[in-house]
Amino acid sequence: MNNLFSAIAKLHHKAFISLKAWLSTIAILFLWFLITLTPAENRALPSPIEVIKAFVDLNNEGILLPSLAISIFRVVAGLLLGIAFALPSGIISGGSKIGESVINKPSHMLRSIPFPALAPLLIIFLGVDEMMKIMLIALGVFGPMYVNIRDGVRNIDPKLIELAKAYNVKKSTVFTTIFMRGTLANFMTGLRFSISVAWVALVTCETVNSSIGIGYILSRAQQFFRPDQMMACIILYAIAGLGSEVTANIFEYWLMPERRVNRES
Numbered sequence: 001m002n003n004l005f006s007a008i009a010k011l012h013h014k015a016f017i018s019l020k021a022w023l024s025t026i027a028i029l030f031l032w033f034l035i036t037l038t039p040a041e042n043r044a045l046p047s048p049i050e051v052i053k054a055f056v057d058l059n060n061e062g063i064l065l066p067s068l069a070i071s072i073f074r075v076v077a078g079l080l081l082g083i084a085f086a087l088p089s090g091i092i093s094g095g096s097k098i099g100e101s102v103i104n105k106p107s108h109m110l111r112s113i114p115f116p117a118l119a120p121l122l123i124i125f126l127g128v129d130e131m132m133k134i135m136l137i138a139l140g141v142f143g144p145m146y147v148n149i150r151d152g153v154r155n156i157d158p159k160l161i162e163l164a165k166a167y168n169v170k171k172s173t174v175f176t177t178i179f180m181r182g183t184l185a186n187f188m189t190g191l192r193f194s195i196s197v198a199w200v201a202l203v204t205c206e207t208v209n210s211s212i213g214i215g216y217i218l219s220r221a222q223q224f225f226r227p228d229q230m231m232a233c234i235i236l237y238a239i240a241g242l243g244s245e246v247t248a249n250i251f252e253y254w255l256m257p258e259r260r261v262n263r264e265s
Helices: 002-035 048-061 064-095 097-112 115-126 130-154 158-166 171-182 184-205 214-223 227-255 257-264
Strands: none
Touching: 002 048, 048 064, 048 227, 064 097, 064 130, 064 184, 064 214, 064 227, 097 130, 115 130, 115 184, 130 171, 130 184, 158 171, 171 184, 184 214, 184 227, 214 227
């Protein structure tokens, strides 16, 4: 019986913690509702009810769910491609002086260029199809992921590598257990930054020759002055970003048991 009461109390505590995390969001939504109680002709900001109607209109038009799906696909594809380039580049640059001299400076120059400025160049080389959009997102993702992986490798204790060499540990084992495990915390930090950058880059790339996508709906709503649909797109970006953060937390929970224990305690 005591175990049952303890389990119930623990569930109530977790529910309270979860609700507390949403209090500020609920307060913002309530404030939005209060601000938009005035007649529509006297305000520029749409009300929550008008935004809900915009969602219904977009869904009836048959563009809402396909746009959300293709936007998520572009973000995931660009994210994976950016990580595929940043992971080996960060490991090589952080793990060797030769790699740093070859990779570090060009990577910093690429990272300092605003990725929307690269869009015209990518259009010339890749056209205006999906590959251009995915590559633009990948370029935006590369910078924060590369820096975090590089710094993670640099922060690995060199004594661990010397010890592995002394005991003739296989290079593959050194790579997986020292380099990969040692940079995991930095990888998760870079992943969170990269996800945010990917959604920002999506807005840029979906305004170029797109007939579907959240960015296309936003651009169209701006063109025809539909603030209700603009706000609907902003909410979609917010929900997608929140979903991305939850996904990153799931990966962290799975890959890093030590943080899992800290959170549960």
